[in-house]
Amino acid sequence: MKYKTIKTEVTFFLKDHVKHAFSTAADVLRQEGVIGLIRKFFRYYLFSLILMPWLILEAKKITRNSSLKTIVHFGLADNFGLLHSGQIKSEIHTLLSIVKTLSPKVIVEIGTAAGGTLFMLSRVLEPKGILISIDLPYGKFGGGYHVWKIPLYKSFATEKQKIYLLRADSHKLMTFNKLKQLLDKQLVDFLFIDGDHSAKGVMKDFKMYSGLVKKGGLIAFHDIVSCGKSSDCKVDVFWNKIKRTYQHQEIIHDESQEWGGIGILKW
Ligand SMILES: C[S@@+](CC[C@H](N)C(=O)[O-])C[C@H]1O[C@@H](n2cnc3c(N)ncnc32)[C@H](O)[C@@H]1O
Structure with a gap:
């Protein structure tokens, strides 16, 4: 690794993690006092650091040949708060079974957060495939994820897979260019859009990244079900506007649910 890259990573770590740690510590101190702060410190940092190697080993036990039921169970479990996902079980199970039929070599996920979908997608990706978050x-x-979770997320790669983590705004041209550089002229088999859920935000992700998807590939959006008028989540508004222009499928567990739902476009 070049000196400049190391310097950038260290600066990013200091800005990102230390700043956040201090503001969180101040909040906890104000609300829960010194004992609360000590308790949280042990729980959050030491507990997490001790648990991470264990979690990496547990994740490794689940391979591409494991059943989707096992993969989904692990991806949705709380895993001591270190790895989980805000997906509805039957919906993500159906989505993964569809994605698997593509034998995807390139998957891009916008919106990773606690890593659950990143883990599950790595288990339907081909052995030499690349997965970019x-x-x-x-x-x-x-809220994204902390820098110390990078080793955990990278460890999801099995066999000769490669996982790249871009911790950046998907709407920035620089991020798009970085992705193109990583793709090195390859097209995307599956694009999962689960980042900025505002109508403008999801539209921008769609406009910017859909051109990288190969013909016959798939683009999926999470949260196509209306989350209510007061919510900022407006993927449903975007989805209902565009879905009829394409061959599409909706995966909704229960018509009365007020969140979730996955919309898929055949590209
Ligand atoms: C709902 S979470 C993703 C959940 C994850 N796919 C799962 O189900 O396990 C949405 C994530 O999108 C990220 N996000 C929001 N706006 C973004 C943007 N403009 N660019 C990239 N990521 C963004 C947030 O930081 C957050 O981590």
Whole structure:
């Protein structure tokens, strides 16, 4: 690794993690006092650091040959708060079974947060495939993930897979260019859009990244079900506007649910 890259990573770590740690510590101290702070410190840092190697080993036990039921169970479990996902079980199970039929070599996920979908997608990706995540640290609709989770997320790669983590705003041209560079002229088999859930935000992701998807590939959006008028989540508004222009499928567990739902476009 070049000196400049190391310097950038260290600066990013200091800005990102230390700043956040201090503001969180101040909040906890104000609300829960010194004992609360000590308790949280042990729980959050030491507990997480001890548990991470265990979780990496547990994740490795689940392979591409494991059943989708096992893969989904692990991806949705709380895993001590270190790895989980805000997906509805039957919906993500159906989506993964569809994605698997593509034998995908290239998957891009916008919005990773607690890593559950990243883990599950790695288990339907081909053995030499690449999986690229774009997630904005402290982004809306989930908050991104801390820098110390990078080794955990990277460890999801099995066999000769490669996982790249772009911790950046998907709407920035620089992020798009970085992705193109990583793709190195390959097209995307499956694009999962689960980042900025505002109508403009999801539209922008769709406009910017759909051109990288190969003909016959798939683009899926999470949260196509209306989350209510007061919510900022407006994927349903975007989805209902565009879905009829394409061959599409909706995966909705229960028509009365007020969140979730996955919309798929055949590209
Ligand atoms: C709902 S979470 C993703 C959940 C994940 N796919 C799962 O189900 O396990 C949404 C994530 O999108 C990220 N995000 C929001 N706006 C973004 C943007 N403009 N660019 C990249 N990521 C963004 C947030 O930081 C958050 O981590």
